[in-house]
Amino acid sequence: MPAISQRGEACPPSPIRKLVPYSDQAKKRGIQVYHLNIGQPDIETPSNVMDKIRNTDIKVVEYSHSAGILSYRKKLVEYYSRVGVTVTPEEMIVTTGGSEGILFALLTCLNPGDEIIIPEPFYANYNGFAVAAGVVVKPIESYIENGFSLPPISAFEEAISPRTKAIMICNPNNPTGYLYSREELELLRDIVKKHDLYLFSDEVYREFCYDGKNHYSVMNLEGIDQNVVLLDSISKRYSACGVRIGVMISRNKTVMATAMKFAQARLSPPTFGQIAGEEAINTPESYLTNVLKEYLRRRNIVVESINKMEGCSCPLPGGAFYAVARLPIDDSDKFCQWLLEDFNHQGQTVMLAPATGFYATPGRGKDEVRISYVLKVDDLIHAMKCLEEGLKAYPGRKIGRI
Amino acid sequence: MPAISQRGEACPPSPIRKLVPYSDQAKKRGIQVYHLNIGQPDIETPSNVMDKIRNTDIKVVEYSHSAGILSYRKKLVEYYSRVGVTVTPEEMIVTTGGSEGILFALLTCLNPGDEIIIPEPFYANYNGFAVAAGVVVKPIESYIENGFSLPPISAFEEAISPRTKAIMICNPNNPTGYLYSREELELLRDIVKKHDLYLFSDEVYREFCYDGKNHYSVMNLEGIDQNVVLLDSISKRYSACGVRIGVMISRNKTVMATAMKFAQARLSPPTFGQIAGEEAINTPESYLTNVLKEYLRRRNIVVESINKMEGCSCPLPGGAFYAVARLPIDDSDKFCQWLLEDFNHQGQTVMLAPATGFYATPGRGKDEVRISYVLKVDDLIHAMKCLEEGLKAYPGRKIGRI
Numbered sequence: 026m027p028a029i030s031q032r033g034e035a036c037p038p039s040p041i042r043k044l045v046p047y048s049d050q051a052k053k054r055g056i057q058v059y060h061l062n063i064g065q066p067d068i069e070t071p072s073n074v075m076d077k078i079r080n081t082d083i084k085v086v087e088y089s090h091s092a093g094i095l096s097y098r099k100k101l102v103e104y105y106s107r108v109g110v111t112v113t114p115e116e117m118i119v120t121t122g123g124s125e126g127i128l129f130a131l132l133t134c135l136n137p138g139d140e141i142i143i144p145e146p147f148y149a150n151y152n153g154f155a156v157a158a159g160v161v162v163k164p165i166e167s168y169i170e171n172g173f174s175l176p177p178i179s180a181f182e183e184a185i186s187p188r189t190k191a192i193m194i195c196n197p198n199n200p201t202g203y204l205y206s207r208e209e210l211e212l213l214r215d216i217v218k219k220h221d222l223y224l225f226s227d228e229v230y231r232e233f234c235y236d237g238k239n240h241y242s243v244m245n246l247e248g249i250d251q252n253v254v255l256l257d258s259i260s261k262r263y264s265a266c267g268v269r270i271g272v273m274i275s276r277n278k279t280v281m282a283t284a285m286k287f288a289q290a291r292l293s294p295p296t297f298g299q300i301a302g303e304e305a306i307n308t309p310e311s312y313l314t315n316v317l318k319e320y321l322r323r324r325n326i327v328v329e330s331i332n333k334m335e336g337c338s339c340p341l342p343g344g345a346f347y348a349v350a351r352l353p354i355d356d357s358d359k360f361c362q363w364l365l366e367d368f369n370h371q372g373q374t375v376m377l378a379p380a381t382g383f384y385a386t387p388g389r390g391k392d393e394v395r396i397s398y399v400l401k402v403d404d405l406i407h408a409m410k411c412l413e414e415g416l417k418a419y420p421g422r423k424i425g426r427i
Numbered sequence: 428m429p430a431i432s433q434r435g436e437a438c439p440p441s442p443i444r445k446l447v448p449y450s451d452q453a454k455k456r457g458i459q460v461y462h463l464n465i466g467q468p469d470i471e472t473p474s475n476v477m478d479k480i481r482n483t484d485i486k487v488v489e490y491s492h493s494a495g496i497l498s499y500r501k502k503l504v505e506y507y508s509r510v511g512v513t514v515t516p517e518e519m520i521v522t523t524g525g526s527e528g529i530l531f532a533l534l535t536c537l538n539p540g541d542e543i544i545i546p547e548p549f550y551a552n553y554n555g556f557a558v559a560a561g562v563v564v565k566p567i568e569s570y571i572e573n574g575f576s577l578p579p580i581s582a583f584e585e586a587i588s589p590r591t592k593a594i595m596i597c598n599p600n601n602p603t604g605y606l607y608s609r610e611e612l613e614l615l616r617d618i619v620k621k622h623d624l625y626l627f628s629d630e631v632y633r634e635f636c637y638d639g640k641n642h643y644s645v646m647n648l649e650g651i652d653q654n655v656v657l658l659d660s661i662s663k664r665y666s667a668c669g670v671r672i673g674v675m676i677s678r679n680k681t682v683m684a685t686a687m688k689f690a691q692a693r694l695s696p697p698t699f700g701q702i703a704g705e706e707a708i709n710t711p712e713s714y715l716t717n718v719l720k721e722y723l724r725r726r727n728i729v730v731e732s733i734n735k736m737e738g739c740s741c742p743l744p745g746g747a748f749y750a751v752a753r754l755p756i757d758d759s760d761k762f763c764q765w766l767l768e769d770f771n772h773q774g775q776t777v778m779l780a781p782a783t784g785f786y787a788t789p790g791r792g793k794d795e796v797r798i799s800y801v802l803k804v805d806d807l808i809h810a811m812k813c814l815e816e817g818l819k820a821y822p823g824r825k826i827g828r829i
Binding site: 083086089132221252269290 | 535623
C-alpha cells in the first residue's frame with residue numbers, strides 16, 4: 026500500500042467539523058444538539074434568490090467564463106460601489122466559495138516555503154489551504170483580554186523574515202468577531218508598504234457590524250493598490266453557504282493574470298451559484314437590516330449569558346456572528362467532545378468549536394471555545410443553559426480562576 | 428510591487444482557453460466562430476434535472492456534508508452498480524467538478540517534488556493542478572501513428588524513478604479519444620503493483636464508447652484496491668459542465684480520510700449541483716443512447732472529413748468526443764490563432780485547441796490540433812469546410828508531407 030503524502034498527514038483536521046461524528050452519535054441517542062460550532066446561519070436565503078433559481082430557463086448548463094459570468098461581475102461592481110469600493114470586472118475572479126479565493130491568492134503570490142503572517146486565533150481552514158500551497162503560517166498573538174484587537178505593529182515587525190510575503194486578516198474577524206478599525210488598518214498599510222508585502226483581507230462578514238461601528242475595506246487604503254488582495258463570499262451575507270460563490274479581487278494586474286491561470290485550470294465557478302449571486306445583489310435592503318437586528322439580539326444573549334456564568338468571560342464582538350469565550354476548563358477539545366458524548370441537560374446539548382484549532386501556537390486556546398450565534402434566540406437560550414449546566418458537571422472543570 | 432510566485436509564472440496557460448480573446452475579437456468583427464476548442468457540448472441537460480432544480484423548495488441553502496450530501500452519495504452507489512462498479516458512500520468524496528478531485532488526489536498521495544507519470548498528449552489542465560500541488564509530471568509518449576494507444580510498459584519502467592508515486596490515465600482519453608482496453612489496463616495494473624504506485628484514472632467519458640467497444644474501469648482491476656483512485660464528473664455525461672460536480676473514489680481508507688481534511692477545509696461542494704447530480708441518475712436510458720448516437724455521427728463526420736483533406740490524418744477515436752488530427756502546418760499555436768485573427772470563409776471560422784498544450788515534451792504537438800466534436804452535424808460540416816479552406820490559405824502550410 027503506497028504511503029500518503031507528508032502534507033496530507035500534516036494537514037490539521039477542521040476544528041469546526043472534526044466533532045461531527047460525536048454529534049451524529051448524540052443525535053442517534055435521541056439527544057437534541059444545538060449547533061453553535063459552525064458558521065451556518067439558520068436565516069433564510071432571500072426569497073428573490075430562490076425564485077430566480079426556480080425560474081431558470083437554461084437549456085444547457087455550460088461552463089461559464091473562468092473569471093465568472095460577465096453580467097455577474099458587472100453586478101458585483103454595483104454591489105461594491107454601494108459599499109464604497111470602486112472596482113472593475115477585470116479586477117475580479119469569481120471563485121468557488123471564499124475558500125478557492127484563498128487558495129488562488131496563496132498559489133499566486135507565495136512560493137512554497139514562503140511565510141504568511143496571520144494574527145491568531147484565525148479562521149482554522151486557512152491551515153488547510155496553507156498546507157495545500159506549501160506555505161508557512163506565522164501566527165502573531167492577539168488576546169482575549171483586549172477583545173482580540175490587532176497585535177502591536179512591533180509584533181508584526183518581529184515576525185517578518187526574508188521569507189515573509191504576505192499578511193492576512195479577516196475583518197470582521199472569524200473566530201473572534203473583532204472589527205478592525207480604520208486606524209488599525211492604516212498601521213497595517215504602513216508595514217505592508219514598508220516591507221512590500223501582500224495584504225490579503227477576508228471581508229466576508231463586511232455587513233455584520235454592530236453598535237454603530239462601520240466597516241473599512243482594505244481596498245480603500247491608499248498607496249498599496251498593488252499589494253492588496255480582497256477575498257469575499259456571498260455565503261454569510263445572503264445565508265447562501267451552499268451555493269459556493271466567492272470572489273478574489275485585486276488591482277494588481279499581474280496577480281489577476283496569474284490567478285486566472287489557476288482559474289482556467291479548474292474551468293469555471295458553479296453556474297447556479299453565480300445566478301444566485303447576481304440576483305442576491307437585488308435583495309431589498311430590509312433583508313440585511315432585519316438580519317443584522319436579529320444577529321445583534323443573538324450576540325447580546327450569548328455574550329451576556331456567558332459573562333454571567335461562573336468563571337467565564339466573553340468579550341463583546343463588534344462584528345461577524347462569532348464570539349470566543351474563555352471557560353474554566355482544562356481542555357477545550359475534551360470539553361466539546363464531552364458535551365456531545367457524555368452530557369445532556371433535559372435531553373439537549375450544545376456543540377461548540379474548540380478554540381485550539383484556531384491557534385497555530387501549540388497550547389493556546391485550551392480554555393477557549395468559538396461560539397457561532399447562528400440559531401434563533403429561543404434556541405440560543407436553551408443552548409446557553411446547556412453550556413452552563415455542562416460547565417457545572419464537567420469533570421475537567423477548573424475551580425477558582427477567571 | 429511584490430513579485431508573484433515562481434509557480435504562478437510556471438503555470439502554463441490553458442490551451443483550451445488561451446485563444447478566447449482572439450475568438451472574442453473575431454466575433455466583434457462579425458465572424459461566426461465554430462467552437463471546437465472546448466469540451467462544452469451543445470447537448471441539452473436532461474429535462475428532469477432542470478425540472479428538479481426548478482422545483483427546489485430549499486429555504487436555507489446550507490453547506491452540505493464535506494464529502495457530499497449522503498443521499499447523493501447513496502444514489503451514486505446505484506449509478507456505479509449499474510456500470511459494474513461496487514462502491515460505498517464512505518469510499519466517495521463529492522468534489523467541485525472533476526477538477527477538484529484531481530487536486531485532492533495529488534495533494535493527498537504525492538509530496539512536493541514527487542513524480543506522476545502520464546502518457547502524453549494528456550488533458551492540459553492536469554498541468555495546472557500539478558503546479559498547484561508542486562508535483563512533477565513525467566510524460567511518456569503515445570503516438571498518433573497507432574491511434575495513441577497505451578505506451579509500452581517498458582516506457583513506464585524507464586520513466587519510473589525513486590520519486591515516482593503515481594501513474595495517471597484518462598479513459599476514454601481526452602484529448603485523443605483513445606479507449607484503453609482491459610488488456611492494456613491489466614498491464615498497467617501489473618506495473619502499479621510491482622512498484623506500489625498509485626493509479627489515478629479519470630473516467631469522465633466512461634459512457635462515450637463507440638463501435639461496440641466497452642469501457643473497463645480501473646476499479647475492477649484485481650489486487651490494486653489500495654492503489655486506485657477514480658476521478659469522475661457528471662459534466663460530460665449529462666451535459667452539465669456548469670454544475671461543477673465530480674467525485675473522488677478510493678477503497679483506500681487512509682487516502683479518503685486524508686482527502687477529507689482538504690475537503691473539510693473548503694467546506695462543501697455546491698448544493699444545487701449535487702441536487703442536479705442526484706436527479707441526473709434518474710435520467711431515462713434513452714437520453715444517453717440518443718446522445719451516443721449523435722456523437723457517433725459527429726465523430727464520423729469529423730474524422731472522415733479530415734482524412735479527406737490533403738496532407739491531413741486523424742485516427743478514429745474509440746471514445747470520448749475528441750480527436751487529435753495531424754495537419755500540414757508549421758505551428759499549431761500560430762495556425763489556431765491565425766484561423767481566428769486573419770481568416771474567414773464566407774464570414775465563418777473555426778476555433779481549435781493547439782495540441783502543443785497537451786504535451787509536456789517541448790516541440791511535440793506542433794502539427795497537431797485537438798478537435799472537440801461538440802456541435803451539431805450541420806455546424807460541424809461548416810466547421811470542417813472552414814478548416815479545409817483555412818489549411819489551403821494558411822501561409823505556414825507545409826507541402827508534400829503526410
